[in-house]
Amino acid sequence: MSEVFGETYAGVYDSLYADKDYRGECDLIESFIGSYADSASRLLDLGCGTGGHAIELASRGYAVTGVDRSRSMLQQAEAKALELGLDAAHTPSFRHGDLLTLSLDETFDAALMMFAVLGYQHENEDVLSAFRSARKHVRLDGLLVFDVWYGPAVLHERPSTRVKSSPIPGGEVLRITSSELDVLRHICTVHFQLWHLRDQRPAERATETHVMRYFFPQELKLYLEQSGFTLLRLCDFTNPARNPDEKTWNILGVARAS
Secondary structure (H helix, E strand, C coil): CCCCCCHHHHHHHHHHCCCCCHHHHHHHHHHHHHHHCCCCCEEEEECCCCCHHHHHHHHCCCEEEEEECCHHHHHHHHHHHHHHCCCHHHCCEEEECCHHHCCCCCCEEEEEECCCHHHHCCCHHHHHHHHHHHHHCEEEEEEEEEEEEEHHHHHHHCCCCEEEEEEECCEEEEEEEEEEEECCCCEEEEEEEEEEEECCEEEEEEEEEEEEEEECHHHHHHHHHHCCEEEEEEEECCCCCCCCCCCCCEEEEEEEEC
């Protein structure tokens, strides 16, 4: 088994998520910033991955610093920014670091934890450390925007086995996903099998296991308050005008540094 977001998975990550609407999600991030912040120009993208949000927001004029613990994902992010030919003023600064122990000695107007970054923090103390790390890097009255798996929906909908095929140069990648729940720990263990297919024949196989935590509203509120944030809003990620319900797998939250 490779590390989480290791070289193989990072290499096909953007192909697997080619249908992810980063532009639309950045529109939503900007709308939250416009609604809840007096102004914001400097953003910290915690768990930036291959830079989908960071690059899009930097292209809109924000000064963005992206941080990730996976060097393989950061290499993809840097290569993507270089390939797009962005000038220095519209290129994010990417840094290797662990969300839980990060210390950049600077503050930002808003921090982001997108694409279930918080879910990779399994223990209560890790969740608190993640929020406290964000708070340390956000100015007073600055914002934190994050998304998580919503506990009521995970328990109602239940994870299922899924198969996804995505084209890549020289063939395609097949991803088979299976999961199991630990309801006492609020954990969903997700197993990925990746097959590189060339001429419709398996050429390479890799596996990863991602352990994901799902969350409930009152615990999020408590963790945020203990970390120096005030929860402002939780909503359906796909329809922000709606409150989340038992069919809302992904929710978006915004909190203010207090």
